[in-house]
Amino acid sequence: MPESDQLSVRPAAFARRSFVYRRLESAGAWFAEIGGAAVAARFGDTASEVETARRLGLADLSPLPRVGFKGAGAMDWLAERGVxxxxxxxxxxxxxGDGSLAIARSNTESLILSNLSGNRYLCDRLESESNEGMEARVYVLPRYDGLFWFALTGSCAVACMAKVCGVDLRPSSFVDGAVAQTSVxxxxxxxxxxxxxxxxxxxxxxxxxxAEFFWDALLDAxxxxxxxxxxxxxxxxLQAEVK
Amino acid sequence: MKIMPCPLNGPRNISEFVCQGEVEIEPDPATASDRDWADHLFMLDNEAGVVREWWYHVPTSYWFIAERNTVTDEIVRTYPTEELIERGGHPADFESKS
Structure with a gap:
């Protein structure tokens, strides 16, 4: 699809839209469709935005697929399905393998996030199979509507987070893959x-x-x-640079 | 900021936690008198010294046990609920064995 067509979409035209789409629209976002939802693709020139993302950028990933599973058998159930x-x-x-992320929030609760392309295959497959998981003590958590999903990137991200979060997030103590459930x-x-x-x-x-409060608070910080x-x-x- | 060592999440600001009261023996609802039941529901032992309390980490909805000195407000030890169960089963059994 030509870029001009992709960027002609408006969030209000979709049944599903970001929790902060009004903020994004007022900031001049250009939207692209991914999986039946409008994602803020860029705000201006992508090349200069990449430089902003290297320093400190905040992106809204809320329209991308995600799903959670909970229950005494949830982790084994996921492992049996290749997660x-x-x-x-x-x-x-x-x-x-496909760039999705599996998060263990506790011994019995997980959260699956799609990759940055918004590929929903893994989330959809697991969700569709979860009906048969009831006997295995697995319960699906529809996180798409309950959780916002933002990404804070760049060399100043740690210093910025230190203003709003008490957990030590420096790379030396909070390595790639680490998870903290805390107050931000x-x-x-x-x-x-x-x-x-x-x-x-x-x-x-x-x-x-x-979501809107959090978006504003982070931009202020x-x-x-x-x-x-x-x-x-x-x-x-940024992701393509290392491939 | 005071730091609470959470058994699941590690050291965190105390503002992320809620104290949910003393770990105590629940009277048998079938045999307890109104006085005993009211005492269980509404009255606190409020002991001076090391007490055993339920604590709750709000961001993870995680319940655990903390031993805290009410005189010095020092947190002596924290551990998962499973440890309480392993050591004695019901809190009532635990009380009698500790």
């Missing part, structure tokens, strides 16, 4: 270190009802580092 995850290691995440800007948040390319990156997930909102394409460009 790399270890229930004995809570607060950790594992990259899957006063809001219960799951923080996942998931580096994109060579850049530090944190995935931030929290209650969707507070980012101001002193000259950080700004970036589109999904800049993250995809």
């Amino acid at each position: 790399t995850i270890d229930g004995s290691r809570p607060n950790w995440s594992w990259r899957q 800007a006063g809001l219960t948040t799951t923080v996942v270190r998931c580096d994109i390319g060579i850049e530090n990156a944190f995935y931030l997930l929290g209650d969707s009802a507070s 980012m101001r002193e580092f000259r950080g700004d909102a970036v589109g999904l394409w800049s993250l995809q460009a």
